[in-house]
Each structure stands twice: as structure tokens, then as C-alpha cells.
Amino acid sequence: MPSRLAKPRSALRLALAAMLLASVAGCGEVVLTDGGSLSRRDRLSGSDAVASDSRLYADQGALARTRTVRIIPTAFTGSIPGGEFLTPEQRRLTANAADRAMCYELSLKYDVVSTPDADLTVRSRVTRVDPTDLLGAGSTIGLSAAITIAGQVGVGAAEGLGRIPVPRIPIGLGSLTVEAEAVDRHRQQRAAMIWGGAANSFTSQPRFSKDSDPYDLAGEFGQDFGFFLATGKDPFKSELFIPNWNRIRVTILGEAPLDPDCAAYGRAPGIDGILTDYIGLPPEYGDKGQDARFN
DSSP states (O other): OOOTTHHHHHHHHHHHHHHHHHHHSOBOOOOOOOOSOOSOOTTOEEEEOSSEEEEEEEOHHHHHHOOEEEEOOOBOOTTSTTGGGSOHHHHHHHHHHHHHHHHHHHHTTSEEESSSOOSEEEEEEEEEEEOOOHHHHHHHHHHHHHHHHHHHHHHOGGGSOSOOOOOOOOSSOOEEEEEEEEEOTTOOEEEEEEEEEEOBTTTSOOOSSTTHHHHHHHHHHHHHHHHHHHHOSOTTTSOOOOOOHHHIIIIISOOOOSSGGGGGGOOOOHHHHHHHHHTTOOGGGTOOOSOGGGO
């Protein structure tokens, strides 16, 4: 009769094989396109991180004088490279994820308003998208579940609870590129960013949906650009911080936003999002999108 220890070893070999495969090509491709939506590009300077790249500009004096900010909903059309592979509903949900994250960051310093009379008006446009490959994402989800089952059978349910995460199979990792700027009352550019991000094999959550990676990356962009406008600091070089309770309850638990005008973008998915992510369901299963009262 085979030893009960044999199955965990087999599961371990599968996990190690997946990690080795992931190490060959662990990130998607980051491409900074010229979408032509910025009023100026000549003052941008480069900044990058492990799976992100950007070009930045900020007028620190103008940001210091800012009190009110208006957000124009992020534009995401099917005419951009890769845009045709996502449905209109998926594009809307992805764009809204960017706006919701940005609104939270801006609300930490400014008064977010919905009227045109604002010190700064923020406009963003998605200029390129690489959808998540369903084969790669589905294979990772299936492998993770298989390892979990093997572990539970081998070492008992008490020691094997939960889906065991494994590195994503590096096939079709999604990416997103966004152009954004903030202009003053005279339509003069006061801050701008060209942001490119890509999913990776180690920290990006696989879900069985083409908009899975673009959706997550949109939230990262919104957080980065909002942080950039609120602080004037390069989000890729800023120090790490421990999130306070307000950030946790609004961005993770899905409670009401701090600024009433941010309610237009709906609440973060919260517990529903955590549960749907856990089993690899598409983002739309946990995220209700915009608040219908503001449509």
C-alpha cells in the first residue's frame, strides 16, 4: 500500500515545476504607447518598477495650491490595440476600477467634486490592453486546485485547508497602458503620467476572464496616479507604508468612500471580491461597478 507521504511529495514536485516554468518568463510585456491624448509630452521624465513603467510630470506649486479636483471618467474604447478582445461591459468595469482607486487617493488630500468648477480636472485614457489568456489563467487555477486536493488527501483536511497558491503559468499575462493628465481652470497641464503595467507570475491573481489582469492593473494605475497628484511623489519610488483602518475598510472591505463624490464609482468589491478571486471567477462576479444612481 503506498505511503500517505507520497502524494504531498508529488504535489511539491508539481509546485516546483510550476515555479521553474514561471521563472523563465514571469511578467507580461509593458508597452508605453503614444495615445495622443495628452496636451503636452515634452516635460515627462521616466520612472519604472519591476512590472511597471511610466513617464511623469508634476507642477509641484500648482498641486500645492489645489483644493478641489474633478475626475472625468476614464475612456476605454474598443478601437485601441487589444480593446476589441474585451466586451463593452468589461471595458466599463475596468475603467471604473481605475477611477474608483484614483478617487480614494485624491480624497485623502483634496475635495473631489463633480462640477466643472474645480482647481484641477483629471482625464485618463486607456491606450493599449493585452487581455488575460484564458488557457494560461485556467491552467494555473486548475493546477492550484489539484495541488490543494492532493495535499488534503495526503496529509488530512485539517492540515490542507484552503486553495494552495502556485506561480501563474507565464502564458498570456495581461497588460495595460494608460495616459492621464490634470489640467487647471485655464486648461494648462499641471501633472501628467503615461503608465504601463503588466501582470506577473507571482503576485497577480489568476481569474478565468479576459479582463482579469487589465481590471487589476487599472486599479493599480488609479492608485498610482491618485497618489502622484495628492503627494507630488513618484509612486514607484515612494516608501512602503502600513495601511490604516480607513484604507482597509474602504479599499478592501468595500465600505462607503470617504468623499461622497467618490460614491459614483461604487464600492470596492469587498468580501464578495475576495471570495470570487479565491476561486478564480471573473471580476464582474464580485464588482458591481458604478453606482446606478449616478448613471
